[in-house]
Amino acid sequence: MKIIIAGDGKVGETLTRQLSAENCDLTIIDSNQRVLESSIERYDVIAVQGNCAAMDVLKQANIQEADLLIAVTNADEVNLLCCMTAHGLNPSIHTIARIRSPEYAEQIYSMRDLFALSLAVNPERQAATEIERLLRYPGFLKRDSFARGKVEIVELRVDETSRIKNKSLIELNSIVGCRVLVCAVLRDGRAITPSGSFILRENDRIFVTAPSNNLEILLKSLGILTKKVSRVLIVGGGRISYYLANQLEKSGISVSIIEKDRDRCVELANLLPSACIINGDASDQNVLNSEGIESCDTMISLTGLDELNILASLYADHHGVKQIITKLGRLENSTMLDALPLGSVICPRELCCSNIVRYVRAMRNQTGAALSVHSIADGHAEAMEFRADSATKHCGEPLKTLKLRRGVLIACIIHGRDFIIPNGESSFSVGDTLIIVTDNDNIIYQLNDIFE
Amino acid sequence: MNYKMVGRIIALILALEAAFMLPPAIICLCDGDMTAGFAFFLSIVAALLAAAPLGYIGRSANQRFYAREGFVCVAFGWLAMSLFGCLPFWISGVIPRFIDALFEIVSGFTTTGASILDFVGDQPRGILFWRSFSHWLGGMGILVFLLAVIPVSGRSDGFTMHLLRAESPGPNVGKLVPRMRETALILYLIYIGLTILDFLFLFFGGLSVFEAICIAFGTAGTGGFGLVNSSIAGYSPFIQNVCTVFMLLFGVNFTCYYLLLLRRIRAVVRDEELRFYFGTVLVSVALIAFNIRSLYPSFEETLRHAFFQVASIITTTGYSTADFDLWPSFSKAILLSLMLVGACAGSTGGGIKCARVLLLFKCLKRNVRLLLHPQRVQTIKVSGGAINERVLENTNAYLSAYVIIMVLSFIIISFDGFSPATNISAVFACFNNIGPGLESVGPTCSYAGYGALSKLVLIFDMLAGRLEIFPILMLLNPEAWKHK
Numbered sequence: 041m042k043i044i045i046a047g048d049g050k051v052g053e054t055l056t057r058q059l060s061a062e063n064c065d066l067t068i069i070d071s072n073q074r075v076l077e078s079s080i081e082r083y084d085v086i087a088v089q090g091n092c093a094a095m096d097v098l099k100q101a102n103i104q105e106a107d108l109l110i111a112v113t114n115a116d117e118v119n120l121l122c123c124m125t126a127h128g129l130n131p132s133i134h135t136i137a138r139i140r141s142p143e144y145a146e147q148i149y150s151m152r153d154l155f156a157l158s159l160a161v162n163p164e165r166q167a168a169t170e171i172e173r174l175l176r177y178p179g180f181l182k183r184d185s186f187a188r189g190k191v192e193i194v195e196l197r198v199d200e201t202s203r204i205k206n207k208s209l210i211e212l213n214s215i216v217g218c219r220v221l222v223c224a225v226l227r228d229g230r231a232i233t234p235s236g237s238f239i240l241r242e243n244d245r246i247f248v249t250a251p252s253n254n255l256e257i258l259l260k261s262l263g264i265l266t267k268k269v270s271r272v273l274i275v276g277g278g279r280i281s282y283y284l285a286n287q288l289e290k291s292g293i294s295v296s297i298i299e300k301d302r303d304r305c306v307e308l309a310n311l312l313p314s315a316c317i318i319n320g321d322a323s324d325q326n327v328l329n330s331e332g333i334e335s336c337d338t339m340i341s342l343t344g345l346d347e348l349n350i351l352a353s354l355y356a357d358h359h360g361v362k363q364i365i366t367k368l369g370r371l372e373n374s375t376m377l378d379a380l381p382l383g384s385v386i387c388p389r390e391l392c393c394s395n396i397v398r399y400v401r402a403m404r405n406q407t408g409a410a411l412s413v414h415s416i417a418d419g420h421a422e423a424m425e426f427r428a429d430s431a432t433k434h435c436g437e438p439l440k441t442l443k444l445r446r447g448v449l450i451a452c453i454i455h456g457r458d459f460i461i462p463n464g465e466s467s468f469s470v471g472d473t474l475i476i477v478t479d480n481d482n483i484i485y486q487l488n489d490i491f492e
Numbered sequence: 493m494n495y496k497m498v499g500r501i502i503a504l505i506l507a508l509e510a511a512f513m514l515p516p517a518i519i520c521l522c523d524g525d526m527t528a529g530f531a532f533f534l535s536i537v538a539a540l541l542a543a544a545p546l547g548y549i550g551r552s553a554n555q556r557f558y559a560r561e562g563f564v565c566v567a568f569g570w571l572a573m574s575l576f577g578c579l580p581f582w583i584s585g586v587i588p589r590f591i592d593a594l595f596e597i598v599s600g601f602t603t604t605g606a607s608i609l610d611f612v613g614d615q616p617r618g619i620l621f622w623r624s625f626s627h628w629l630g631g632m633g634i635l636v637f638l639l640a641v642i643p644v645s646g647r648s649d650g651f652t653m654h655l656l657r658a659e660s661p662g663p664n665v666g667k668l669v670p671r672m673r674e675t676a677l678i679l680y681l682i683y684i685g686l687t688i689l690d691f692l693f694l695f696f697g698g699l700s701v702f703e704a705i706c707i708a709f710g711t712a713g714t715g716g717f718g719l720v721n722s723s724i725a726g727y728s729p730f731i732q733n734v735c736t737v738f739m740l741l742f743g744v745n746f747t748c749y750y751l752l753l754l755r756r757i758r759a760v761v762r763d764e765e766l767r768f769y770f771g772t773v774l775v776s777v778a779l780i781a782f783n784i785r786s787l788y789p790s791f792e793e794t795l796r797h798a799f800f801q802v803a804s805i806i807t808t809t810g811y812s813t814a815d816f817d818l819w820p821s822f823s824k825a826i827l828l829s830l831m832l833v834g835a836c837a838g839s840t841g842g843g844i845k846c847a848r849v850l851l852l853f854k855c856l857k858r859n860v861r862l863l864l865h866p867q868r869v870q871t872i873k874v875s876g877g878a879i880n881e882r883v884l885e886n887t888n889a890y891l892s893a894y895v896i897i898m899v900l901s902f903i904i905i906s907f908d909g910f911s912p913a914t915n916i917s918a919v920f921a922c923f924n925n926i927g928p929g930l931e932s933v934g935p936t937c938s939y940a941g942y943g944a945l946s947k948l949v950l951i952f953d954m955l956a957g958r959l960e961i962f963p964i965l966m967l968l969n970p971e972a973w974k975h976k
Contacts, residue, residue, distance in 0.1 A: 042670075065670040073880060080653055081559070086670040 041065065041404050042106045046092035046122050047113030048075045050369065051138065051163070054393045055110060056083050059400060062483065067101045070113075093121040095129065103129045108158075108403065110396060112138045124155055134158040134403060136396055140165075142282055142311075159399050163392035168283035170391060171365055174384050175272070175293070175338060177255060178363040179264035181245065181384040184414040185252070186425045187454050187473050192252050193223065193416060193423050195384075196262070198244045203263055210236045217261045219461045220250040223451040223477040224421045229378055231420035231479055233449055243379070247416050247423075249451040249475065251459040269293060269363070273336040275322040275352045276343030277301070277308050280367065280388065284340070285315045296331055298322045322352050338363040346370055350382060357381040390415065401485070410484075416477070423451065423477045426487040428468050433488055440464035443492040447479035450490075493973065497557055498565050500550025501655075504638055505569045506543035509576060510536045512629060513622070516580070520618030528616040531584035539576040560972055562654025566635060567963040570955060573634060574598045577626060586619050591944050598951045600626030601634075602958035603840060605716025605810035605927030606918075606950070608940040613720040617702060620719055624706035627715025630958065631742075631840035632683045633659040640676035658963050662837025663848050663887050664879070668750050682749045683840075687712040690738045697731045707731075711738045714841040716810025716927040723935060725813045729796060732813050736796075736803045740773065743807030743835030745847075764875045769806075769836050769846045776802045776830060780823045787819070806830045808842040810927025817934035824930060831920045842925030842957050844894065850874060851887045893961045898923055901953050905946040918942075923953040 041064045045052050048070035056079055060066055066085040069092040070076050076087040090097035092113060103109070109126045111119035116139045123135035136159040139148055145165060152160045173183050182195040198205055203215055209222055225232045226245040232238070240246065250258055270293060274281050277299030285295045289312065296316040299305050305319040320327035322343065333339065339356040341349035346368050353366040364383030377385075398413050410424040428435060434442050439450065439462055453460040454473040460466055468474055478484055517532035574597050581593035592608045599606045600623050609615065629637070635655050652672040657665045667675040687708050694704035703719060710717050718724065724732055748760045760766065781798040788794045797814045804811045805827050816827060834843010854872045862868060871878045901919045906912070910932050917929030918939070928935040939950070956964045966972050 067670055084652065084670070084672050086667045 041108065041400070042102075043067070043108045043110065043400070044069065044098075044101050044103065044106045044126075046070075046109065046111045046119070047138075048072070048079055048087075049112065049114060050389050051112045051392055052110075053079065054389055055112070055396060056085060058393060058397050060084055062397075062400070064400070064404075067106070069097060069101055091118075093118050093125055095125055098122075098126055098129060103133070106130065106133055108134045108136070108400065110136045116141050116144060120151070120155060123157055127156055136161065136399065138163065138392065140279060142279060145283070159396070161392050161395055163388040164279040165283045166391045166395065167280045167367065167386050167388040168287060170386060171280070171284055171340060172287050174365060175269050175288070175363070177259060178267075178269060178338065179259050179262075180255075182416070184416060184423060186412060186414075186423070186452070186475050190252055191249065191452050191454060191459060191475060192255065193247050193249050193414070193451070193475075193477075194255065194258075195416070196246050196248060196264075198240050198242055198246060200242055201263075202242075203261075204240055205242055207240055208236065209234055209238050209240070212240075215261065216258055218250070218254045218257045220248050220254065220258060221451055221461045222246050223249050223423070223449055224417050224479075226378075226417045226420065229418075229420075231417040233421075233447055233477070233479065245417070247421075247477075249461065249477075267337070269337040271332075271336045271338075272296070273328075273331060273333060273339045273356075274298070275328075275339070275341045275349070276367075277304050277317070278342055278344060280342050281340075282308065282311060284342075285312050289314055296336075298327060298331060323348055325355065328352070328355060333361065334359050336361060338365065340365040340367075342367045344369070350377070350380065353382045354380065357383070390419070404485075410486075411473075419480075421477060421479050422484075423475060424484065426474050426476060428470055428472045428474060428487060430470055431488070432470070433491060435469050436467050438465050438467050444490055445478075445482055445492055447481055448484070448490045449477045451475045451477045493564065494553065494556050494561050496550045496553035498550075498561060498568065499546040500553050501565045501635075501638070502569055502572050503543040503547035503550060504642060505573055505634055506539045506546070506576060508634065508638060509573055510539040510543070512625065513539070513580065516618040516622040516625065519621050520616060523617055525616045525618060528580070528584040528586070528618045531580045531582075532618065532622075534583055535576060535579035538579060542572075542576065557654065559654050559657075560966065562658045563963040563966040564972060565655060566658040566959060567955075567967050569635060570601065570959060574601055574955075577601065577622075580622055581619065584616070584619065586615055591947050592940070595939065595947045595951055596623070597626060598954050599922075599927070600624075600715065600717060601630035602925050602954040603627050603630050603713040603715040603808070603842065604922055604925045604954045604957075605710070606922055606933070606954070607717060607927075607938050608947075610938050610940055611721065612718060620717075621702070621706060623717045624709040624715070624719075627713030627717060628687065628709040629713070631713025631715065632679060635659045636676045636679060639672055640680050659959065660838060661842070661958075661960055662745075662845055663851060663883050663890075664837070668747065678750060679746055682746055682753075683712065686738070686741060686749075690734070693734045693738070694731060697734055698728060699731065707735070708738075710811065711735055711809065712742055712840065714739065714742050714807045714809040714835065714839070714925075716804070718811065721936065723812045724800070729792075732796060732800055735811060736800045739803045739807045739809045739811070740770075742809075743769065743803075743839050743841045745836040745838040747838055748836075762875055765836050765847045765850060768850050772830070772833060772846070773802055773806060776806070776826050780819075780826055783823045784819055801827065802830065805926060806833060806841075806843075807835045807839075808924055808926045810921070812928060812935035815935050817930050817936075828917065828920060828930075831917075831924050831926055834924055844891070844924075847874070848887050848890065851879065851884060852891060855884060855888065890961060893965065894923075897953065897956060897961065901949050904949050905942065908941070908943050908946050910941070918950065919953060922950045923957040925954060925957050 043064045044067045045055055046069045048068050060083040068079055068085055068087045073089050080087050088101045103126055111122040113119055119137040123137045126133050135157050137157050139160050140162050148160050180194040184193045224247040225234050272293055272295050274297045277297050281297055288295050298318045298320050300321050302319050305317050309317045339361045341352040343349055349366050353364045356364050366382040367386045394415050410426055412425045414423045416423050450462050452475040453462050453468045513532050513536050517529055520529035578593040578597035581587040581596055582590050587593040595608055639652055668678055669675055690711055691704050691708040694707055706719055724735055751759050777798050781794050785794055800813045801816050832844055833849055834845050835841025837845045837847035858870050898919055902916055906915050913930050914932040918933045921927055921929040
């Protein structure tokens, strides 16, 4: 598939990495020759230097032959103009634009129709939605939902006081009291697909598949507090903070935002009348203390500096804040951060990219493609949702007779309204939805790829 | 340094070379020449034996591959290819001394065409075929071929770019299409297509299949090994004209052909390098034809010889239809200058390359202007596009290295007592991958008279010239070998 990526920034680069691994023909456009140079040397791509909204440049990038244009430059208007121009030159092209300005956020759907965009992504808003989901169940580090929200894969950390520390996975079900499946364990920066005799240790991060309505039971039985969040402290007043505060206000959670820039504070105070906006430097502990870091339920670090976010989260952990969420822009896959108590880590760029990659996969293979793809375990594993159809092999055969590829696991079978956490006797039939977890060595495009 | 990956790529190169030795081996067997056939057989076994352990070491190579690995791969790949490629000459006894055999095959792979054989016509056909075939392989580059046919790495990473950059000639190497494998494939398909066309013209011009293939290979790679001592002089005027046209065609940047296939004709017409190349050819032909008008009976013959010699020298092929050593000094001077200019970037020819000469002229112009207005800021443009300052720096560095190597080589080979004109033209002819020089190394003579040291220097020059100096210089830099 021929794809043009306009804008070789953080998101553009991540997309280049992921899509070139999926064997797409990539052309990158950027005005900065130097970043293009480094992309050419790292990935099998071709580059065009120039303004991506100019017809000349798009023609040079062979827009007439392209199947998809992804516009992710840092300016919304350029992205939109780029997609519109591309449509003019090639009416059959699919276009994806990144639109991040809050002024456009409300009109994003009408803009999508107006400008014939296939997809409009707003990484900051997505990140805010993700954070809000996490706030609903403090205790989970990350939640990925499947089958229209009916099944989730949640991430938990096994800490010192946990009831499941030093227990094997077979014992887990009796402790938890409902059927769940641990589909991956992240230990020392490596993802492991565990077997029944696998013993959990302190500091393991486990990924549990469970039906959404069992999440509460799971948390209660593990002794993790599920008191509803009522006070949130946000460090940094960027776009994510705005979106998040806006949504939290609606659900009646009290929000404080600490922001360094005075003008931005005034702006935020205008936009968010009921939130408490504090003009101060979050790296100053006095400010955090006086704003009651000890009494808040959740602290979220959302400044533009990864280092500052890490420091603020560490400080919050030191003061015993129960739920901590840290935004990282660049360092999200670094194993060295694993040992730090940063709580849930949110990376807007990864969220945005996986959204786009999902679209590409769906476009590439209309039949039999994954319905959704989530990257879990810090990108060391992927969870995908498939629907079994008449072309799927081995329907109706018990799983124990099937030979799956190494590192592939069937985490859940959704049969009508039933959720089956599979064992050797289980089987799937046509029309069922399957959730597959796989490590990064396998690239799976369709369901039949999971078999040997 | 990722030694495992380098080992793996070199193993692939050697395996490929072993496969390429099969056709000449078969020709030897068909001719009933058992000595040469056996020599080829032994060489194939040797190459495979060397490839096996390297491939075994490299099987678990990781993907860390940067510019220096690319340079080292190319430099070592070509050295290994030459060491094993010369074995058939040496084992069969056609060329009894190893250094001579090495000279001959390096001259072949680098598409130089400088020979140490005094009597070419008497050699076995398999050996002659291998000489010409080496031109064809070296012309477009063995690593480019490797990129086209074999998935070098499982995951499609960008490191292949470093290989293309290190092997392909020109200041500004880029891909034609997003995928490296397709780019390499397109380049080779154009190359093969043009070669077949050339073969057909030669074949219908009255040559035997064998002659047509060998001469087409020599023309395509802009090599210049002939099948007889008199090179192309003995063939009909039609054949000579076909060679002239195809030599010029193979000296054109292959990107132009790709653009033509895409029907982007305007981009080709506006290509400054192409204009410069053809302009230089036409002016040189006019000057030489006027200068040598009294030497030949008819105008047609004068023009034909002038055209052929100019095409042969500027594309760095090195075929000849006339002994230009007997021409007046002015014509010789023009030919010597053309040796330096060379063909277009991205072609199979050698030399400094038209693109670089163009850049150097423009740099010069800019520097003169800077003397008038010291604060002036100016970018350099070629065919409408601005050229990166880094490319300009590299071009200037290339020219410095070029001059230094040339002077040092000239001094060293002067020990052997030939005249300065012979020596300087020998260095010119080898470093720019042309072949014949003047006087004692002229079109009808050979390099057999030089001593072992001079031959080694010339071998170095040929490799440095073909690989554009830096990959070879890189091998001499100890920092490249440090383990990181």
